[in-house]
Amino acid sequence: xxxxxxxxxxxxxxxxxxxxxxxxxxxxxxxxxxxxxxxxxxxxxxxxxxxxxxxxxxxxxxxxxxxxxxxxxxxxxxxxxxxxxxxxxxxxxxxxxxxxxxxxxxxxxxxxxxxxxxxxx
Amino acid sequence: xxxxxxxxxxxxxxxxxxxxxxxxxxxxxxxxxxxxxxxxxxxxxxxxxxxxxxxxxxxxxxxxxxxxxxxxxxxxxxxxxxxxxxxxxxxxxxxxxxxxxxxxxxxxxxxxxxxxxxxxx
DNA sequence: TGGACCTTACCACGATCGTGTGAAGGTCGA
DNA sequence: TCGACCTTCACACGATCGTGGTAAGGTCCA
Numbered sequence: 490x491x492x493x494x495x496x497x498x499x500x501x502x503x504x505x506x507x508x509x510x511x512x513x514x515x516x517x518x519x520x521x522x523x524x525x526x527x528x529x530x531x532x533x534x535x536x537x538x539x540x541x542x543x544x545x546x547x548x549x550x551x552x553x554x555x556x557x558x559x560x561x562x563x564x565x566x567x568x569x570x571x572x573x574x575x576x577x578x579x580x581x582x583x584x585x586x587x588x589x590x591x592x593x594x595x596x597x598x599x600x601x602x603x604x605x606x607x608x609x610x
Numbered sequence: 611x612x613x614x615x616x617x618x619x620x621x622x623x624x625x626x627x628x629x630x631x632x633x634x635x636x637x638x639x640x641x642x643x644x645x646x647x648x649x650x651x652x653x654x655x656x657x658x659x660x661x662x663x664x665x666x667x668x669x670x671x672x673x674x675x676x677x678x679x680x681x682x683x684x685x686x687x688x689x690x691x692x693x694x695x696x697x698x699x700x701x702x703x704x705x706x707x708x709x710x711x712x713x714x715x716x717x718x719x720x721x722x723x724x725x726x727x728x729x730x731x
Numbered sequence: 732t733g734g735a736c737c738t739t740a741c742c743a744c745g746a747t748c749g750t751g752t753g754a755a756g757g758t759c760g761a
Numbered sequence: 762t763c764g765a766c767c768t769t770c771a772c773a774c775g776a777t778c779g780t781g782g783t784a785a786g787g788t789c790c791a
Contacts, residue, residue: 632750632751634749634750634751634752635749635750635751638748638749638750650758652757652758652759653757653758654758654759678748678749679748679749680747680748680749
């Protein structure tokens, strides 16, 4: 037991007991690149207070907002991949809020103007 | 046929043919609140050029970045719900990058300092 | 050395996503 | 009025997600 001192950190079972996740899920979160604890030379995962805090807040975040792990993985992609972020941002931004009573003939002009606004932004 | 003029927009089958989505999926995207065309008084969906453009770019976005519709739905939540956005942002931002060779006794101080940085941000 | 831990790699299983199909009924135009 | 469209609802089905279990093998410590 108490190899914690030798590892200068907690083992996966200890971290599981302290955070409410199962050891299985801690490995899953590692594979999903959401919480990646460092490893010992032998490959053992080492959980420090940073990981424990991260695991607890992740737990609360999911419960509070009802979102999934894949949602969090996508949020991470959004933060890391600038091209993805910009493309998604522009797509969401372009909600087609047409003014009332616009005739079909005006569509093209409206769309072109919107396109200009997007380019300018 | 050609009730397009009466609707001043395209029907769901016409929009499907022009965008590569199936009518079924256009209804699904509507229910998922990703592309919500306006309705006629009788409840028919009316697709204008804005919706067509949105549908085409959505298609390309998914293919180019390999993301899912639920990913896009979550991106929309991130943009609309400030509390969710902030919480996710802070969680992602807090990647535990400890300096090398820090002793267990220093963990607490490190974590507290990080917490201060987060609050200040 | 032996036992308790760790690792990865599988198999399984319910829940959800993405998608098609069909039924039952309303709307529109010739 | 009739046929071709539209609507919602429901059932189905493969793929993925989230999760548990187990097996085969390596590591650590008393």
